[in-house]
Amino acid sequence: MIILDLALMLITAYFVGFIYYGLYRNITARFQRRIGPTIFQSFYDSIKFFGKKEAISHGWMFYLGPIIMATGAIMTLFFIPFFYQSESFSGLSGYGNLFLVLYLMLLGPLGNAMGVGVGGNPFGVMGVTRGLTRLFALELPFYIAVVAIMSISQSADIATIAGSQTTINAFAHPLLFIAALFSFVAMMGQSPFDVVGAPVEVYSGPASEFSGKFLSLLMSQSAIFSFAKLVLMVNLFLGGADGFFELLWKTFVLFLFVIAFGAIYGRFKTPQSVDFLIKVPTVIAIVGLIFATAWGN
Amino acid sequence: MDEGFLKEQQVMESDLNSETSHKSSVDFLMDWFRRRSIFVLAYGTGCGAIEMPPTFTSRYDAERLGIRGAATPRQADVIIVSGYCSYKTLRRIIRTYEQMANPKYILALGSCTVNGGMYWDSYNTIKRLEDYLPVDMYVNGCMPRPESILEGFMALQKEIGDGKISSWQKYEDNYAFYRKNQEAVLGQTVAPAYDADWYLYDGGL
């Protein structure tokens, strides 16, 4: 039964994730006054790469890197419940908690970094270094906000946090939400924090040596992972969801915000983005935390 | 009718289903996807590179056809040889082409890639690109406008969809010929035959 549940979660995340990515490309195109590709374009790309006749490999660790990354993304998805009341689509969330999810989110990138490192491409390692540098900066405001939310709900269980919001957290604790949103934009790899895979600077960064099915696996996990992150944000700040319709419109609103944010900004340099993230959103988050704990109750 | 503008016109006007080919259903499906997703290596090899930015950006928007840029040869399906090709560039093009994953295609722009064009007498450019790498589609003009490049892409997409293109196979089969020509102009500076070393290929993981 649980296997079926997990499979359905995975399939939903895969397709919704790819359609969101298609929408992302299409909507960005509209921002740039173009027609843009169809919303299934990312799906086509992914299948095409799976069907490439060959893919270069640099040994077993290179082979396993994208697989660990995909495992991390899928595990993150499994430990986040889609709906706060329903038994189905809750995956393994009964066996885990928010701390586990926060760490599982980091597992994939670290695993892939091994693959990138063994690929021997210096541009890939540059991308990884940029990614890890950006990582700790973006985690700081996010962690403060999440910790405050956990403390307000008096639980680290995601379904409980989602269900316990009488006024949704985004309105009840706007400062925390704003701080987390900055981090979320960075987490989704959007401008102005998209330093990791910059194609013209570091040769598309960590992905520079991956071809064919490896690249396709990375694209698929990225779609799944993005959807998992969107669901997590909805659960934490937007009051969770009670059905597919609610889940989809809430995630889409969030996603639309991220796209719109990314479409109008240029790219920060790595030190600039770190500097920004540990100054502005962090201060907002700390103020929010103090408000939430000292005056919130 | 075998070459040049008329051939191109013929390809573009031909119906997609006019020819029946012997393909398995998986191949048919894969060709369908390959045709709709083309990653072009962002590598301007000659003067024609200036036509590529408008092709890919808002004015002509190649992305609506599923054509987009890729940063590294590992991710690319198509490399555009945009115009005249000096020896120095040729070496990089060969290296890049060999690092691309099969199936891969070459789109050649301008008359210089066909017969040297106005660089016929030049001491450091090649004349026929065909001698060094298997070209799938020529787009003529000096330089071809973005509309022409898009037409070239559409013709390429049709051929890919029909499963007719196997230039990479041709390159592998006639490798000795291509290698000889490459060495003739590049001498010792030719890229090591890493990916072209199919005979030693032991399967990998």
Next chain:
Amino acid sequence: MRVLSLIISLLALWGVSTLFGSEAHWQIDMGSFGLEGVVIGLKATALANFFALLIAIGFFSISLIASKYKLSKGFYALLYLLLVSLFLIVYAEDYLLFFVGWEVMSVTTYLLFSYDLSREALIKYIVFALASAMSLLGGIMVLYSASHSFLYTDAHQGFIALSATLQVIFILLMLFAFFIKLGVIGFHYWLMDSYEQSSDFFTPYLSAVLSKMGIYALIILLVYVVDIHMISGTWLAYTLAIMGLLSSIIATFKAVNEDSMKRLLAYSSIAQLGYIVTVLSMADGLGGALYHSLIHTLVKLLLFINIAGIIYMTARSKFSELGGLIYRMPQSFVLLLIGIISLAGMPPLAGFASKFLIYTTLLEGGNLLILSAMLFASASAFLYIYKLIYGIYLGHPTSKRYETIREVPLAFLIPQYLLSLLLIVAGVYPGIVIPYFNTILKELRLETIPFESYTILGSEMASYNGFVLMSAFVGVFVLILLFMLSLRSKAKEAKDRFDIAYCGEVPDEGTHLHYGFSMGKELKRVGFIGVILRNSSSVFYDYISRQLFGFATVFRKLYSGNLSFNFNIAALFALILLWWGLR
């Protein structure tokens, strides 16, 4: 000698295991030796047994690699003396024996260091070790002045009886002593050079076990002397929390910038101990502190033995001189990977369990800013963790020699396999040690950790199931692997390491491809991290040493060797004294 050390380590393990659950107790009144009212004793408490187990595990691990090092008989003798002193520290029932053990440990370590360390590093170590011991002695004397007993059981009464000022002085003296041993940031001046220069055989023990004595001493201080129930909200709690967090954050960023493997791990050690110090600032934090001590001991033994193997094979200890060893030493690579996953606190392995316990404790205690800062330090640790594995195993070899180098000898691999097995088991069964920790906590009359089953760790607020986590992880991993293998698309092996996408160019031996060893340099450009990286506590200590030197110069002027001048000075003093006496 090697076999003897192995036998002794096994004896130590066996001896410690027999003490588990026993109430072994030995006490002697020193009155018969002319010291009226002084009682000293040894007692096998559950807490002492736990730390004794860490000592024994550490000693067992390093005696397995001893066969690869040419160590003199004197070295072995000192090692056994060190072992005895460590057991004396943990089993002591009073501060007198504790001090004796502490002093013997410091001096033995000094003598062991003297085989390898440079003169400067040795002086640094002994100055700090003596300062620590003297400060500890001062603290004990202050306490004794009130309690008139060295026993831990009387210590709390004595502490209460002290005046408020003396309480502060006592705590500061004790903290100073223990912070030096722990290498809390600011007090770590001795630690870096000692870790870097000491024998590769001894460094695992130094990081994994000797630093834990600082934790043990801190726990003794907090539990027996200062009642840990009353600690929350006091300045002591804030001191511990702030010093711990500063250690974690600053040491993490310092570690990123190091080129030497052992220095990087030394900073990592400081950062990890910082977590433990922080969590000890809470009454409920002892469980998390014990769990993290256990995991840190296992992980640091694993990591230091791993790099000891690397140094043994390559004779290089810098990232800039290593690289690309993965396919030459695949077993070492996988073992280091297990180690760093545990060090980072990544979920399927045991590192997550201890960090999770610490986080839930902090969350339940409402220490939200501390929790956020700790999560931040933990996420920043990824940088140096990646640098560690990249610099050694990934990227490109920096020397032709590494293309034919062989796997590390079995003597290095065996302890690593054992330790990583422990880490994996504790990852699948994160609750497996909780019953024993609860015995300790009950004995100390502290709140126990909720315990359901071996696979579940956590409390009401948050819990997770290690078994489900691991099986889901392995299941998903295997499924994706099978999917990838079943695809028609073939994985084509690159012909050699230069077959990389390099902008159409063909790199060769001369191309600088091992990029990542200098990772972290660019962090200097980021505001506050730059401040951390540019400044160093050595500035402060250099200032102190310059001032002392200047002070000594004045004295040297007074005693210049010129007899008549000295005689005149003495006569002047005598006159002044005479005048003062007559008045």
